[in-house]
Amino acid sequence: MSRLRLRISMSLDGFVAGPNQSVENPLGIGGMRLHEWAFSLAEWRGMHGLEGGEVNASTQVVKESLENVGATIMGRNMFGGHPGPWSSSKPWNGWWGDNPPYHHPVFVLTHFAREPLVLEGGNTFTFVTDGIHSALEQARRAANGKDISLAGGAKAAQEYLVAGLVDEMEISMSPVLLGSGERLFDGVGDDLHGLELVRTLTGPGVTHLKFVR
Amino acid sequence: MSRLRLRISMSLDGFVAGPNQSVENPLGIGGMRLHEWAFSLAEWRGMHGLEGGEVNASTQVVKESLENVGATIMGRNMFGGHPGPWSSSKPWNGWWGDNPPYHHPVFVLTHFAREPLVLEGGNTFTFVTDGIHSALEQARRAANGKDISLAGGAKAAQEYLVAGLVDEMEISMSPVLLGSGERLFDGVGDDLHGLELVRTLTGPGVTHLKFVR
Numbered sequence: 001m002s003r004l005r006l007r008i009s010m011s012l013d014g015f016v017a018g019p020n021q022s023v024e025n026p027l028g029i030g031g032m033r034l035h036e037w038a039f040s041l042a043e044w045r046g047m048h049g050l051e052g053g054e055v056n057a058s059t060q061v062v063k064e065s066l067e068n069v070g071a072t073i074m075g076r077n078m079f080g081g082h083p084g085p086w087s088s089s090k091p092w093n094g095w096w097g098d099n100p101p102y103h104h105p106v107f108v109l110t111h112f113a114r115e116p117l118v119l120e121g122g123n124t125f126t127f128v129t130d131g132i133h134s135a136l137e138q139a140r141r142a143a144n145g146k147d148i149s150l151a152g153g154a155k156a157a158q159e160y161l162v163a164g165l166v167d168e169m170e171i172s173m174s175p176v177l178l179g180s181g182e183r184l185f186d187g188v189g190d191d192l193h194g195l196e197l198v199r200t201l202t203g204p205g206v207t208h209l210k211f212v213r
Numbered sequence: 214m215s216r217l218r219l220r221i222s223m224s225l226d227g228f229v230a231g232p233n234q235s236v237e238n239p240l241g242i243g244g245m246r247l248h249e250w251a252f253s254l255a256e257w258r259g260m261h262g263l264e265g266g267e268v269n270a271s272t273q274v275v276k277e278s279l280e281n282v283g284a285t286i287m288g289r290n291m292f293g294g295h296p297g298p299w300s301s302s303k304p305w306n307g308w309w310g311d312n313p314p315y316h317h318p319v320f321v322l323t324h325f326a327r328e329p330l331v332l333e334g335g336n337t338f339t340f341v342t343d344g345i346h347s348a349l350e351q352a353r354r355a356a357n358g359k360d361i362s363l364a365g366g367a368k369a370a371q372e373y374l375v376a377g378l379v380d381e382m383e384i385s386m387s388p389v390l391l392g393s394g395e396r397l398f399d400g401v402g403d404d405l406h407g408l409e410l411v412r413t414l415t416g417p418g419v420t421h422l423k424f425v426r
Contacts (some may be wrong), residue, residue, distance in 0.1 A: 012384070012405075012422075013398035014227040030403060171225075175410035175422065179403035185226035190243060190392035197388035200415040207413050209225075209420065211388065 002143050003167035004073075004136065006150040006157055007065045009034040009206075010171050014185060015178040016154050017077075026080055026095060028181050034174045037206035038062065047101045058203030061170065070146025071139040072102050073132075075156030076110040079125070086114045086127075093117060094125065105142040107135045109156055132159045154182035161185075164193035169211040215356050216380035217286075217349065219363040219370055220278045222247040222419075223384050227398060228391040229367050230290075239293055239308060241394045247387045250419035251275065260314045271416030274383065283359025284352040285315050286345075288369030289323040292338070299327045299340075306330060307338065318355040320348045322369055345372045367395035374398075377406035382424040 010016050011034055018028030027034070038044045042053030043062040081092025091114075094100055099120040106125045109132065117125040128135040139148045150160055160166050171184075194213035201208040223229050224247055231241030240247070251257045255266030256275040294305025304327075307313055312333040319338045322345065330338040341348040352361045363373055373379050384397070407426035414421040 013396075013401070175405075175424065177398060177401060177403045177405055179398075179401065183226075185390060185392075188226070188390060188392065190390045192388075192390055197418075197420070200413065200420050202413040205410075207410070207420065207422065209388065 002070065002140055002145055003147045004150055004160065004165055005065070005069070005147050005168040005170075006152075006160070006166050007061075007170040008152050008157060008172070008184060009038070010173050010184050011176050011178045012173060013177045013179065014183045015181040016152060016157070016184045018178050018181040021077060021182075023081060028178075030178050031181065033176050033178070034172075037172065037174060037203055040204070056203050057201055058172075058206055058208065061172065061201060061203070061208045065149070065170065068146050069104065069149045070143030071104055072106045072149045072151050073135050073139050073156065073160075074106065074108055074151040075153050076108060076112075077155065078151055078153045079108045079110075085112045091117075093119065096123075099123065105139070107139045107142075109135055109159075132156075132163060132165070136160075136165060154184055154186065157184060158186065158188055161188045161193070164191075166193070166195065167213060169195055171209045171211075173207045173209060174205060175207070215283065215353055215358055216360045217363055217373065217378055218278070218282070218360050218381040218383075219365075219373070219379050220274075220383040221365050221370060221385070221397060222251070223386050223397050224389050224391045225386060226390045226392065227396045228394040229365060229370070229397045231391050231394040234290060234395075236294060241391075243391050244394065246389050246391070247385075250385065250387060250416060253417075269416050270414055271385075271419055271421065274385065274414060274416070274421045278362070278383065281359050282317065282362045283356030284317055285319045285362045285364050286348050286352050286369065286373075287319065287321055287364040288366050289321060289325075290368065291364055291366045292321045292323075298325045304330075306332070309336075312336065318352070320352045320355075322348055322372075345369075345376060345378070349373075349378060367397055367399070370397060371399065371401055374401045374406070377404075379406070379408065380426060382408055384422045384424075386420045386422060387418060388420070 018031035021028040043059045045053040100123045103122040114127040195211040198212045199210040231244035234241040256272045258266040313336045316335040327340040408424040411425045412423040
């Protein structure tokens with residue numbers, strides 16, 4: 001059975017994005033601080049077409065997050081762009097340019113219908129307007145036995161956590177405070193639906209907490 | 214210079230106590246789940262006059278938290294009892310019986326004046342009504358060169374964190390959700406005032422994150 005796997009960076013005070021997310025500031029004010037541990041990795045830089053970088057304890061976490069993934073689900077905010085209906089004259093096609101780093105089918109949760117978007121490198125974006133169960137079903141079909149990555153943001157993660165559909169969760173906790181923004185566990189309640197901490201890994205500027213059920 | 218050291222247990226979603234704290238339920242609903250990692254330790258059990266228990270990676274954290282401490286500061290809620298003015302007919306004397314586990318001077322932040330309380334085993338409780346700076350000054354004098362333990366709860370920790378007065382912070386994170394209650398970092402903003410993650414230790418059911426500045 002293919003598994004739904006959430007990997008997300010969170011601050012010590014529980015935020016996965018800063019306040020005032022925008023096209024100019026996709027992670028919100030201060031949100032980049034959550035990802036600094038990744039930006040220095042050769043593994044991460046390679047994925048984004050950059051050279052150099054280092055190998056450390058976090059490398060394994062990034063590698064694992066890419067292994068055996070056949071599809072990705074993300075929220076509209078993570079796909080980005082303006083809120084509301086999609087513009088037909090100048091459509092937003094994501095943050096990643098012509099060849100995003102997914103290379104498999106991506107399903108975007110949105111309230112606004114849109115034709116699928118096909119980019120280079122095996123990147124297809126399907127816009128799902130009928131909810132998280134439909135997106136998971138479509139992603140599972142597309143993944144063809146492989147796992148499904150739940151890429152965030154906060155709201156998409158919350159909906160799948162509340163529904164008890166997350167099979168694996170790796171939280172990369174940055175030892176910083178954001179003070180405001182989007183909290184990963186807002187409205188999730190007190191039930192992890194069987195997700196148990198199975199591994200703690202520490203790299204420079206980050207502690208990775210892996211939960212499995 | 215003696216240092217102010219905060220050690221506190223926090224849930225994955227950032228709570229250090231559950232909702233509805235009361236005399237019957239001092240840690241709030243579900244709050245005991247934050248401390249399960251400690252209850253099984255021989256070190257913790259010994260402190261509270263109990264036999265048995267185990268030794269694991271968390272033992273070191275509990276041992277360290279007791280070393281070189283000459284005074285403790287805590288909030289009124291952590292000292293416990295009813296809210297409002299102290300009852301003179303039936304005063305609340307803490308949760309710990311006649312011989313609390315501190316064995317040094319304790320300073321309780323409160324809005325309501327009260328004569329000092331002297332219990333067995335070197336436990337003296339001084340009630341401080343003129344704020345965190347006064348409490349720290351009195352604790353520092355009493356500690357006589359040793360460090361000062363900041364025992365919580367959330368509000369006391371927040372006030373010292375905002376003021377940038379915490380020299381060391383060890384967060385023992387339990388991999389559970391509480392969903393509601395008292396958040397450690399509520400209102401603290403985005404500034405750790407130089408506190409940097411220097412160590413991550415994992416024991417059964419807990420990840421200890423040590424910050425020093």
